[in-house]
Amino acid sequence: xxxxxxxxxxxxxxxxxxxxxxxxxxxxxxxxxxxxxxxxxxxxxxxxxxxxxxxxxxxxxxxxxxxxxxxxxxxxxxxxxxxxxxxxxxxxxxxxxxxxxxxxxxxxxxxxxxxxxxxxxxxxxxxxxxxxxxxxxxxxxxxxxxxxxxxxxxxxxxxxxxxxxxxxxxxxxxxxxxxxxxxxxxxxxxxxxxxxxxxxxxxxxxxxxxxxxxxxxxxxxxxxxxxxxxxxxxxxxxxxxxxxxxxxxxxxxxxxxxxxxxxxxxxxxxxxxxxxxxxxxxxxxxxxxxxxxxxxxxxxxxxxxxxxxxxxxxxxxxxxxxxxxxxxxxxxxxxxxxxxxxxxxxxxxxxxxxxxxxxxxxxxxxxxxxxxxxxxxxxxxxxxxxx
Amino acid sequence: xxxxxxxxxxxxxxxxxxxxxxxxxxxxxxxxxxxxxxxxxxxxxxxxxxxxxxxxxxxxxxxxxxxxxxxxxxxxxxxxxxxxxxxxxxxxxxxxxxxxxxxxxxxxxxxxxxxxxxxxxxxxxxxxxxxxxxxxxxxxxxxxxxxxxxxxxxxxxxxxxxxxxxxxxxxxxxxxxxxxxxxxxxxxxxxxxxxxxxxxxxxxxxxxxxxxxxxxxxxxxxxxxxxxxxxxxxxxxxxxxxxxxxxxxxxxxxxxxxxxxxxxxxxxxxxxxxxxxxxxxxxxxxxxxxxxxxxxxxxxxxxxxxxxxxxxxxxxxxxxxxxxxxxxxxxxxxxxxxxxxxxxxxxxxxxxxxxxxxxxxxxxxxxxxxxxxxxxxxxxxxxxxxxxxxxxxxxxxxxxxxx
Numbered sequence: 001x002x003x004x005x006x007x008x009x010x011x012x013x014x015x016x017x018x019x020x021x022x023x024x025x026x027x028x029x030x031x032x033x034x035x036x037x038x039x040x041x042x043x044x045x046x047x048x049x050x051x052x053x054x055x056x057x058x059x060x061x062x063x064x065x066x067x068x069x070x071x072x073x074x075x076x077x078x079x080x081x082x083x084x085x086x087x088x089x090x091x092x093x094x095x096x097x098x099x100x101x102x103x104x105x106x107x108x109x110x111x112x113x114x115x116x117x118x119x120x121x122x123x124x125x126x127x128x129x130x131x132x133x134x135x136x137x138x139x140x141x142x143x144x145x146x147x148x149x150x151x152x153x154x155x156x157x158x159x160x161x162x163x164x165x166x167x168x169x170x171x172x173x174x175x176x177x178x179x180x181x182x183x184x185x186x187x188x189x190x191x192x193x194x195x196x197x198x199x200x201x202x203x204x205x206x207x208x209x210x211x212x213x214x215x216x217x218x219x220x221x222x223x224x225x226x227x228x229x230x231x232x233x234x235x236x237x238x239x240x241x242x243x244x245x246x247x248x249x250x251x252x253x254x255x256x257x258x259x260x261x262x263x264x265x266x267x268x269x270x271x272x273x274x275x276x277x278x279x280x281x282x283x284x285x286x287x288x289x290x291x292x293x294x295x296x297x298x299x300x301x302x303x304x305x306x307x308x309x310x311x312x313x314x315x316x317x318x319x320x321x322x323x324x325x326x327x328x329x330x331x332x333x334x335x336x337x338x339x340x341x342x343x344x345x346x347x348x349x350x351x352x353x354x355x356x357x358x359x360x361x362x363x364x365x366x367x368x369x370x371x372x373x374x375x376x377x378x379x380x381x382x383x384x385x386x387x
Numbered sequence: 388x389x390x391x392x393x394x395x396x397x398x399x400x401x402x403x404x405x406x407x408x409x410x411x412x413x414x415x416x417x418x419x420x421x422x423x424x425x426x427x428x429x430x431x432x433x434x435x436x437x438x439x440x441x442x443x444x445x446x447x448x449x450x451x452x453x454x455x456x457x458x459x460x461x462x463x464x465x466x467x468x469x470x471x472x473x474x475x476x477x478x479x480x481x482x483x484x485x486x487x488x489x490x491x492x493x494x495x496x497x498x499x500x501x502x503x504x505x506x507x508x509x510x511x512x513x514x515x516x517x518x519x520x521x522x523x524x525x526x527x528x529x530x531x532x533x534x535x536x537x538x539x540x541x542x543x544x545x546x547x548x549x550x551x552x553x554x555x556x557x558x559x560x561x562x563x564x565x566x567x568x569x570x571x572x573x574x575x576x577x578x579x580x581x582x583x584x585x586x587x588x589x590x591x592x593x594x595x596x597x598x599x600x601x602x603x604x605x606x607x608x609x610x611x612x613x614x615x616x617x618x619x620x621x622x623x624x625x626x627x628x629x630x631x632x633x634x635x636x637x638x639x640x641x642x643x644x645x646x647x648x649x650x651x652x653x654x655x656x657x658x659x660x661x662x663x664x665x666x667x668x669x670x671x672x673x674x675x676x677x678x679x680x681x682x683x684x685x686x687x688x689x690x691x692x693x694x695x696x697x698x699x700x701x702x703x704x705x706x707x708x709x710x711x712x713x714x715x716x717x718x719x720x721x722x723x724x725x726x727x728x729x730x731x732x733x734x735x736x737x738x739x740x741x742x743x744x745x746x747x748x749x750x751x752x753x754x755x756x757x758x759x760x761x762x763x764x765x766x767x768x769x770x771x772x773x774x775x776x777x778x779x780x781x782x783x784x785x786x787x788x789x790x
Contacts, residue, residue: 036629369706
């Protein structure tokens with residue numbers, strides 16, 4: 001106290017003490033491309049003041065494989081295998097989106113059973129993808145992998161089901177232009193029933209463990225809020241948009257495949273923070289399971305693939321935009337035909353890339369620990385971002 | 388040459404030391420046999436702690452495997468018990484890298500500086516009747532002094548590594564360790580007040596009622612503070628894997644990494660040992676004259692299991708939340724506990740200044756009441772911070788037309 005009194009109010013030292021905030025030298029750190037929680041090879045060049053983020057520069061392209069260009073030199077059926085590798089945790093939905101675009105080009109009507117099978121597998125895939133998103137979100141929050149392992153336990157079951165359908169677990173290529181690859185084998189349906197039976201208890205375990213955990217709350221509520229106007233201006237879609245409070249789901253607005261015959265709700269949250277994005281995914285899983293159950297009830301025997309030739313030749317100048325609500329947002333394929341056996345142009349509207357455009361808005365001003373969690377809550381997939 | 392240890396020597400109480408000293412003393416000069424006995428005990432201690440750390444690393448991996456619905460390491464040795472050995476062999480044969488621009492000397496000191504306090508802590512802990520390696524009369528103070536070396540080691544690691552992630556980890560680690568030292572010290576003062584001594588032997592013999600019951604708040608604060616100082620979830624900020632990869636030890640590999648890991652796993656055991664001694668009545672239990680060590684190890688096992696359990700369950704706090712937890716929650720709690728305990732001791736003690744079992748039970752009752760009401764008051768105070776007012780998610784379902 002004596003020191004303060006003797007220095008007085010006019011000395012430069014005391015003005016320094018009272019007016020100057022404690023400043024540290026800004027520090028620039030490269031987060032990624034090799035970092036355990038950037039979900040692949042995403043890179044952020046971040047300037048920190050202590051722990052606080054001053055500037056963010058997202059850099060990507062480390063996983064660029066030229067999918068769109070490759071599609072121009074493959075025939076329409078072969079391109080399906082390229083779409084598997086876009087968002088490699090939800091290939092079923094990617095296949096579906098691409099096939100919808102090709103069918104639109106060819107003006108082919110898909111058989112009912114194939115539509116139901118696509119809907120069913122797409123919803124299972126959405127569950128798998130969301131489980132992975134949730135698991136890694138919680139992993140980024142600092143859990144030691146317990147929720148991640150719980151979600152992987154369920155995801156493995158879904159991948160087993162896919163293996164029964166098409167022999168692959170990740171790169172599925174199950175949907176084909178005109179329908180699906182094969183009808184489901186006989187032992188698929190009992191296995192699916194068993195999965196749905198086990199799902200409730202296993203999923204409940206995850207929810208009980210984490211949904212109302214105080215530390216999760218304190219870490220995620222009110223953090224990195226995405227206001228609705230920013231979200232709309234950045235044309236964000238999917239759970240990220242719905243967490244900001246807009247009812248926007250292509251399964252409801254422009255039903256494709258068998259969605260027009262399904263009853264389901266679209267979970268909407270209004271906060272737009274990390275917790276709401278997490279919560280929306282948790283609830284969407286419930287709705288997806290609801291859709292799967294309805295599909296099982298409604299599906300009827302019949303052909304699973306329309307009669308399409310092996311080599312597809314859409315008419316010259318035909319254009320199509322196949323759009324689905326993928327697990328991460330609006331996924332669309334824009335195809336232009338020049339009458340040849342491969343697309344003249346194939347453009348992918350990948351939700352992850354467009355959802356990433358709000359990164360800077362979400363991250364600046366928050367702390368290093370929040371940054372990782374926010375990236376986790378956006379649930380990006382680099383295969384889709386870099387294409 | 389019959390060497391007899393003088394009764395005023397601080398190692399006179401240590402049975403093991405005296406036996407070795409007097410046995411070797413029959414053949415060697417007294418000064419030399421003093422050194423031999425000292426080195427023998429030292430080797431026993433260091434190897435004991437390291438072996439325990441190795442074993443605990445296996446136990447924890449198995450446990451966390453079970454928490455994850457996995458099996459855990461089970462290939463090498465019966466139930467995988469030789470896994471730590473396999474890890475060690477692998478780490479010894481790995482290249483020992485020092486990053487360019489690192490401060491070489493500091494960089495190499497760190498693993499030793501991390502391991503030393505862990506081993507030193509065990510020196511004053513009695514594992515059974517009369518087996519503390521040194522029955523210091525300031526045992527509690529010694530433990531607090533020794534554990535604070537860790538913060539220096541962590542900062543040395545962060546500074547010497549020439550890595551920004553390591554620097555993040557180090558600055559976090561130091562902030563956390565300094566903050567949590569305060570409530571931990573405050574909570575231990577309550578124990579010292581009740582026991583009337585800082586010697587760990589006296590603390591154990593004073594526990595006719597385990598201090599877990601007499602000092603519940605102190606136990607809670609000490610448990611939280613210790614897991615923060617051990618860098619374990621939910622307080623593992625200094626080495627937050629998902630944020631700063633490995634924090635302060637990001638650049639360590641090979642033997643140095645092995646030593647740091649051994650220090651981390653060993654620290655869990657030694658901290659559990661200290662907690663057992665201070666709060667769970669140490670080695671005492673039925674037939675404790677013969678089975679004291681068994682009781683001691685069993686209680687350590689229980690506490691270590693709790694540490695693993697917590698580690699497998701919780702997410703991590705943010706740095707500001709964590710510091711706020713220390714200063715705004717644990718510190719007031721420990722001060723209230725200290726104040727209550729001081730009043731109780733003042734009123735209950737007899738003319739010699741001692742407390743008997745009935746007094747301890749009454750104190751346990753009062754302290755539980757105080758603890759619960761404190762938790763309630765603080766819980767309501769911080770509730771708004773944890774769950775802001777309003778609906779849980781502000782979420783609605785948009786009902787589909789068909790529903």
